Amino acid sequence: MTALETHSRLRCACEEASLSRSGVKIPFLATLKLCSLFATVASAQSSRMAPPEERLPGRVVDVSAGEFFLRAPDTIPAGLTTFRLHQVGEILTNPAKVRAENLAPATPDHDPTRAFHMLWVVRLDARRTVDEWYRAHVRGEPTPWAIDLGGPASTDPPRTSNATMVLEPGTYVLVCHVGSARADRNRSHLLKGMFRQLTVVRSTSPLVALPQPDVVARISSDGRIQLSGPVRKGRQVIRVINETSRSYEFIMNRVKEGRTAGELVTWKRTDGTTNPSTRLGGLSDVPPGATRTITEAFVPGMHVFWTVRGPATSVAVNISER
Template identity: 30%
Template sequence: MTQWRPLLSLLAIVAACSPAKPPAAPAANVVTITATDYAFGAPDTIPAGLTTFRMINPGREPHQAVVAGGAGKTFAELEAAMLKEGPLPDWLTVPGGAGVVSSGDSSVVTVTMAPGNYLILCFIPSLDGKPHVQKGMYRRLVVTPAPAGAALAAEPKSDVTATLSDYAFALSTPLTAGTHTIRVENSGPQLHELTIERLAPGKTLADWQKWMEGGMRGTPPAEPAGGFTGPDKGKVGWLTITLKPGNYLLNCYVPDAKDGKPHFVHGMVQQVAVK
């Protein structure tokens, strides 16, 4: 056994001198938002950094969770700008939020949150035509600076990239049935969103357009499947979504910075087949 001792000592020295593996990057902070008719349940304060918003909808109506703020803005200024109809202010920032889903469903998005004041809002209209935000469906959120020396969270691994521009969607690869993490990039000069809607069997984009032009009367030809509200121009975010086989719409309802019309009016709506 004595002949092994020098070798074991050498191995011990090598192991002691080998550089330690760097610690793995932490995961994004997970924040649950509960959307009911017509209120949000969520934390009052969260730390800055990579954040996964998981919105669950136990309500009876479809809901979304738009997260909007403005550098240095007070809650009074945010509410004055966001709780009335009209063009969006130039200073508004929308890092991202959970797209609309139906009752009993959930929407999961990951965004980078900067310190500041934000509102969580739902702009989906009820059957009476009144947007939920006008029924009190908004909530204040404070994002505090991350602790000094906090490690940066690792970005989610995506298998599809969706690039948003004026006025189109570009997918890096066709969408397939199953669960995907979609990297959402806004390469346009203004705010956009990625809303995903599943068309009813036998329905097409033309049916949806006809339904919209008719004042959204009758049974809608598509139902919300989730999405990503935002991000701001030049920013990115991630949407985790499970898709069933079928035909879908990629849609953007954001009002245009120039004429105030929804972007789908400018052609930012696209039918895709998921197999």
């Protein structure tokens, strides 16, 4: 599937807005729960105790995505944060069904991206609420007071994807924007309820700095990717810097045995052939001028990174045995 088929962006949703479906419920905004805070702490500790290959920077916040919900802590401390996205919907429990559904064209009764989920972290200006943000989306109104920070892209489970960023205290929304730009608003995962509030409170812990990257990936003019050096096998910290004035996603795929990077760049889900790659994750969005960090344990083989899948904006990355 192409990146555009995988998900669509919020600003397009505003452009294509129409009146809300009836029956959409205004969410109950969860209040702080101590158990969630403990879950976050436990998660951060488990990351510190994880094998070196799986260690993630800062505080690890686990988010689970399924049809059509997000599970996550309600409250976390500010600072260096890695969001780790788990796919727990049908793509985990019934991947054959999801793959078959994905090959069929979209119709009013069929959404081929129903079971594909990504995470966007959105920061709200002071005094704005998640209810306001949601109502604006239902009405198709712009939300210039909500800043999209991006987050982990989709992946093939049980693999997880991750994105590291620094969070200030404030009110945030975790949301899956897949389908939000479609004219058919029945495909919007946001409107199906895939969002929740995240409150970030002041931290009493010492500041943790961003980890030193092994590789810097610069998104330059027209979405082209320039890597600072070779990507190696094992744990790699990849710093993605968007030097342009528009948002880009940043996707990493591993090419399957017997397939080629060239095939992957031109492959379409409607070709009648199987996907030449496994999705490793990446970033749902790198905002203009922003820096985001991914931590990935690579195995040797051919990979492709892209901002927009196409020859100009994809880069073949061969990871050697040494």
